[in-house]
Amino acid sequence: xxxxxxxxxxxxxxxxxxxxxxxxxxxxxxxxxxxxxxxxxxxxxxxxxxxxxxxxxxxxxxxxxxxxxxxxxxxxxxxxxxxxxxxxxxxxxxxxxxxxxxxxxxxxxx
Amino acid sequence: xxxxxxxxxxxxxxxxxxxxxxxxxxxxxxxxxxxxxxxxxxxxxxxxxxxxxxxxxxxxxxxxxxxxxxxxxxxxxxxxxxxxxxxxxxxxxxxxxxxxxxxxxxxxxxxxxxxxxxxxxxxxxxxxxxxxxxxxx
Numbered sequence: 403x404x405x406x407x408x409x410x411x412x413x414x415x416x417x418x419x420x421x422x423x424x425x426x427x428x429x430x431x432x433x434x435x436x437x438x439x440x441x442x443x444x445x446x447x448x449x450x451x452x453x454x455x456x457x458x459x460x461x462x463x464x465x466x467x468x469x470x471x472x473x474x475x476x477x478x479x480x481x482x483x484x485x486x487x488x489x490x491x492x493x494x495x496x497x498x499x500x501x502x503x504x505x506x507x508x509x510x511x512x
Numbered sequence: 513x514x515x516x517x518x519x520x521x522x523x524x525x526x527x528x529x530x531x532x533x534x535x536x537x538x539x540x541x542x543x544x545x546x547x548x549x550x551x552x553x554x555x556x557x558x559x560x561x562x563x564x565x566x567x568x569x570x571x572x573x574x575x576x577x578x579x580x581x582x583x584x585x586x587x588x589x590x591x592x593x594x595x596x597x598x599x600x601x602x603x604x605x606x607x608x609x610x611x612x613x614x615x616x617x618x619x620x621x622x623x624x625x626x627x628x629x630x631x632x633x634x635x636x637x638x639x640x641x642x643x644x645x646x647x648x649x
Contacts, residue, residue, distance in 0.1 A: 430539060431546040449547070450570030453540060457582040463518055472542070474549075479539045 415447065415455045417494040420487055423465060427482040429472060430456060456481060464490050518587040525584045536579045544569060598636040605629035 422428065422436040433456070434447045459465045464487030472478035483491070525532050544565050551561035566572070606629050 429542070431543045448570065449543065449568055450572075450575045453536075453543075453575055454578040454582055457579045461518070461582060461585060461587050463515075463587070466517075476542060476545070477538070478542050479535075 414498075415451065416459060417491070417498060418445070418447070419452075419455055419459060420464065420483060420491040420494065423481055423483040424488065424491055427480045429478040429480050431478075433481065459487070462490075463487075515588075522584075522587050529580070529584070532583050533576070533580055536576050536583070540569075540572060540576060540579075544572075594639070598632070598639055602629070602633045602636040605632045 418437050418441075419433060422433045422440065425436065425440075428436060430452055434449060434452055437445055437447055456465065456467075460467055460481070464484060465481045466484050467479050467481045469477055470480045544562075547565035547568065548558070548561045551564050552558060556564060569575070605625075608625055608629065
């Protein structure tokens, strides 16, 4: 799949954000970078859409945030996964695996 | 995040919309600064880097507005609150029903109350069962 065409399915962004934060607290910019890194640079989040996603997840209580100093000594808002978020990530991963396996089954059907 | 913190954040967002807007703006500006910095490291001029950062981010004001609206949104699941409301009604109806049963001479009023209580309890049970069923995407 070409990188230009590797768009995100609906609902995938939440799972990717949770996954990125499962590896440790990060600011918004770092989350985008980490998603690109862990997907081997195949997935690029639309930068503007990342923030509404983060605010939605925080509203649901899956992530928490606090202001702190970034690596270049600037004030930045850092996000971390909550216990509820960790549970949600497990559910999202299971749903994703089920969906991917069902889709593959359908595609391989004669 | 605890329910208490969610409630406090929700109330704060309604009481201090300007502070929330400033906070969102500071966060988004930090993102643009980081992207500009990375673009400069990739060899762009400061002007090009800033322009490219702004283009890759999209509509700054629209994103800011969306974030502020989400922040002011009700943080709890309305379906669960509705379920809680039905359960509360069912408890009240049950209590009144018990009181009606204790009336010395059973009359039409007490029988009617018991029927209403049973109907409300059944409704609460059915709604609770429907909302606790796992979602299928």
